[in-house]
Every structure is written in structure tokens, then in C-alpha cells.
Amino acid sequence: MALPRSSYDPRRVFTIAFPKFEVGPKTRQIGTYLAGILFTFSFFLLFDAATLSSHAKPPADSPHDVVPVHMSFVDWIPAICSTVGFLITSLLDKSHLQSAFSGDSWGSEGPAAVRARVVLFIGVAFMAGGLAGSLTVLILKYIIPDYIGYIYYGGANVGMNAGIMLSAMVLWVAQSGSDEYEYQLTV
Amino acid sequence: MVHTPAVILLSFVLAAGFLLVILSCALWANWLPLLVALTFVLAPLPNSICSRCARADDISPEYNSTYVDFGRFVTGMLVTTGLCLPILLAHSALIQPAACWMSIAGGGLVYGTILVYSGWFGGSTDDEF
Numbered sequence: 001m002a003l004p005r006s007s008y009d010p011r012r013v014f015t016i017a018f019p020k021f022e023v024g025p026k027t028r029q030i031g032t033y034l035a036g037i038l039f040t041f042s043f044f045l046l047f048d049a050a051t052l053s054s055h056a057k058p059p060a061d062s063p064h065d066v067v068p069v070h071m072s073f074v075d076w077i078p079a080i081c082s083t084v085g086f087l088i089t090s091l092l093d094k095s096h097l098q099s100a101f102s103g104d105s106w107g108s109e110g111p112a113a114v115r116a117r118v119v120l121f122i123g124v125a126f127m128a129g130g131l132a133g134s135l136t137v138l139i140l141k142y143i144i145p146d147y148i149g150y151i152y153y154g155g156a157n158v159g160m161n162a163g164i165m166l167s168a169m170v171l172w173v174a175q176s177g178s179d180e181y182e183y184q185l186t187v
Numbered sequence: 188m189v190h191t192p193a194v195i196l197l198s199f200v201l202a203a204g205f206l207l208v209i210l211s212c213a214l215w216a217n218w219l220p221l222l223v224a225l226t227f228v229l230a231p232l233p234n235s236i237c238s239r240c241a242r243a244d245d246i247s248p249e250y251n252s253t254y255v256d257f258g259r260f261v262t263g264m265l266v267t268t269g270l271c272l273p274i275l276l277a278h279s280a281l282i283q284p285a286a287c288w289m290s291i292a293g294g295g296l297v298y299g300t301i302l303v304y305s306g307w308f309g310g311s312t313d314d315e316f
Contacts, residue, residue, distance in 0.1 A: 036260040039260075040263065040271070047275060048275045052278065055279045055280070055281065171260075175256065
């Protein structure tokens, strides 16, 4: 037989509640710095691959060959998708979402909560699409044609999109805590 | 008056940092690493600008720290740019590896000087709250 849950709400759909992270102001500060560092680092992975590709030279023993593959606009499309998704999820107001998922008496079915959920879905879909697109580029452009020395371009692309996603997660967790200033002013 | 030796020491460190960066450019007649110095000099700016922005509406009870957080994010971005840019340039053989390490060390010295200076002397003159 099932024991009743301690905080039972009959309107709840899922057994496991939306995780609510409580972090202090110090963690918030460090997390925000870390998110910025991760974001830029993942972009520099892609920039590094692009610079390498644009300055690639044919091998020394056959100097008249052409370099078989270069990075083109196709390699940048997943990055654009990921960045758009990162911006959408970061610009979302978290308080609407908390009220949407925690089952408050007001705001659970309000139009703001519905819109927040849709916007969150679109943002995460953009990021996941970017990651999937970078994997597609890696496989179709670099692995299947068997460009052995140039797999780094595709790998950097996947790493970049994964880094953007990780940065969005870190920023989300860091931003969901309370900030120090609010506390000081209310006291 | 007590701080005078510290100021002199800090200015020496700052000069050494700029010397390293400029030497890393001038030794190979390749002025790309100068971008690193520019990034590290710009790195403390977002935090100070954004803290001023956030302090402007201190009176309102609905304080949001969006400005401060954005400043921190941009600071992280700039510092990482300063660290990664020379490595990128050296990886594509646009600059020499020695120039890469020299410009990173020089940029780090410049940024550290600015941080330490604002930490020692900026806090006392700033009217925080």
C-alpha cells in the first residue's frame, strides 16, 4: 500500500517534482563566472578549428596537393542554433517557471506560466538541436569520407555545442538561488 | 603614506607585464599578441560599470541583480578570451609558442595588478552602501 506523500498536491502530474536548487550568493557568483568561462571556452574551441582550417597547409612531402576539406558555413549552423538556445533559456524569467512547476495556487495555470514553459521548451530544443546537428556534421562530413587528419574540426564542433549546453546548465543552477542584495534590503 | 611601497611595487609589476606583452610582439615582429593586453585591460571594466548600474536603483525594493550577474558573465568571458587567444594563435602557427606564453604571463600580471590595486585601494574610497 502506498503511503501518502508529505506534500501532496492533487493537481500534480509527475511523481518527482521539478528540482529546486537553493544556492547561496557565493555559489551564485562563482557559478556565473564559471558559466561565462565555459561559454567563451567552447566558442574558442570552434574558433580554433576554424583558424586551423583557414591556415591549413598541404603535407610537406606533396606540397602541390590541395587540402581535402575546409570548414564552411555548414559547420557554423549548429553553433548558431546552440547560441540562440542559450540566449532564450538565459533570458527566461525563472520565477514564472518555478510557479508553473511547484504547483502554487495562483500562477500554475496562468498564461505567464504556460508561455514560460513553451519558451523553455523552445530554448532547450534549440540547444539539443545544435548538439545533434554538430554530431551530424562530425559523422557526415568528417568520419564517413574518412578524413583522418581533419576529425578535429568535427570534434571541436561537438565539444563547442556540449560546452554551451553545460554553460547554460551552470548558469541556470547559479541563477536559481536567492541573491544577497534582496536579503539585505528586506532586513 | 603606509601604502607607498606597495604602490611602487604594483607599478613595477604592471610595467613588467606590459614589457612582457610588448616583447612577445616585438621580438617576432608580429603584433597579434597585443590583443591579449587589450582584453586583460578591459576585463575589470564590466564589473565596475555594472555595479554602478545596479547601485543606481538602490532605493527600489524590487532590486534585481541582473546587471551584476551580467557583469560577472562578461568578466569571465574576457578573462577566458585573454587566456585562450594566444593558445589559439600558437596552435595555428600564427605566432611562436614562446610569444604565446609570454603574452599570457604578461596579461596575467596586468590583470592581477589591476585586481590587487582595486582590492587594496578601491574599497576604502568607494562609498558602498
